[in-house]
Amino acid sequence: MPIHNADIAAVFSEIADLLEIESANPFRIRAYRNAARVVGDASVDVCGMVAGEKDLRMLPGIGADLAAKIREIVQTGKCAFLDRLHGEVPPAIAELLHIPGLGPMRVRILWHALGVETLEQLRRVAGEGRIREVPGFGEKSEQKILQAVEAHLSKTQRFTLAVATQYVDALAAHLKAAAGVDRVEAAGSFRRRRETVGDLDMLVTAAANSPVTAAFTGYEEVAEVLASGPTRASVRLKSGLQVDLRVVAPESYGAALYYFTGSKAHNVAVRRLAQERGLKINEYGVFRGDARIAGESEESVFEAVGLPWIPPELREDRGEIDAAMKGRLPALVDLEDLRGDLHCHTKATDGRDTLEAMAQAAKAAGLEYLAITEHSQRLAMARGLDAERLAAQIDEIDRLNDKLRGIRLLKGIEVDILEDGKLDLPDAVLARLDIVVASIHSHFDLPQAKQTRRVLKAMDHKHFTLMGHPTARLLDEREPCELDMPRIIRHARERGCGLELNSQPDRLDLVDTWCKAAKEEGVLVSIDSDAHSVRDFANLRFGIGQARRGWLEAADVLNARPLAELRRLVGH
């Protein structure tokens, strides 16, 4: 079994949890947490670095000790230090840290006082009224813990960006109606365009006497008020989504927006920069001693520490601060940069609208070309096209193109990659197409070596243009296929193929870190809607968000090219 970056990150996270319960040096704990994040986010395969005997200390926050632990994990699948910790602290106890309101200190107290080592035991002692007897706890804490455990056991979920958008829009409208409210912005991971958000951070600027906090906790969708003060409040909506509200004066807008956009790791790194310059950054501004020198805009905050404004999507402490210092920030791709879309479906298969309706919708979305890429015959459930029906659609597209103005339809297919790596339609009909998107829709769980061979072989096909939703993951539903992505990206470069970034909110596949790896390798990415109806072109903005998180510029995006250039690039 190959060791993934995520496996190594999980080991370091667990070590950090257990060390926390042991009250270890907080900075040592931070080093493990930081290492977990760096390895988990890395766009290089750490396992491959070990195999290639690369120096792991190239990774920020990885020194001699952690490098040795990574090698140990990759080579043996185990970590002796973690095993030792398991002998000192019951392993399941780390899970208790994920209960809101319980930190390392209180977990340790409950463990020592009541022998609580698991979530089930925690629920039992809370239900029996024994927690209130423990010094430092009271009846209220006990109630909160009981509720939190039950909520946790019934699975806490994250929300896709598309769903979160609906909550943001409705709540923002409600808050704007409160007296004295000036601006309302969603900050946090929503503004950074992470593919899912665990909670919403709403920032409001308002006059000092504004009743906006009361308006917030009184919002009709609120199920529970978790906390409420003059400048902060937290609620849980009926949907289970937690929303945190922060209220600041207008002159602090930029500092607060910056601060609450995060990420935490990014903020910590920038505050350290500020510290070196004798400055302090908080949510109210940038301060030299008691004097406030910036904060009304985000730009002013960055300027105070000698940096240009960094787009929110890059603020993950993945090298953006270094790039900003060197004047090498990417000019990130925008929705307006897209000239076309290379993946959509119509009524002929599992789409809902006609060819012409899809063409008009694409034009209305500001696009100049649209590839029609139905499913192929193997996908019977979607009424996939065989060679004959595809030939008929090709003719229909030719006829339609004669009368369409301002939008050009391209002939394409989303052809299945069969288990053996062959494509699901004969060469003769594929040769008539402008775009061949090839996708995996079956045998998702092949072992990595076999799955990788399958894709590499498909890419070797002379008509292969683009790998559709490359890892086939579905958020919250299906794990990504086991693929050696660095190898696939290299192969795409050698073969001149592209990779798709599918914009469906529950796909967003290619993910940001692989987008960055593709860019670094010189492989073009196509940001496609995979629209199944005229409304789905709106999803392109989510793909753009993921692309921006992956540092992509317009030049890295296949469908940001004008049609003539696109045709040249794909060889048709």
Place this chain on the structure above:
DNA sequence: GCCGTTTTCGGCCCGACTGTTTTCAGTCG
């Protein structure tokens, strides 16, 4: 445990809210 254009040792980001307190630690973001 990491890191160094002031350091190979001694630093390592900042403030609000809650509950159980008698002045603040713990937790969270």
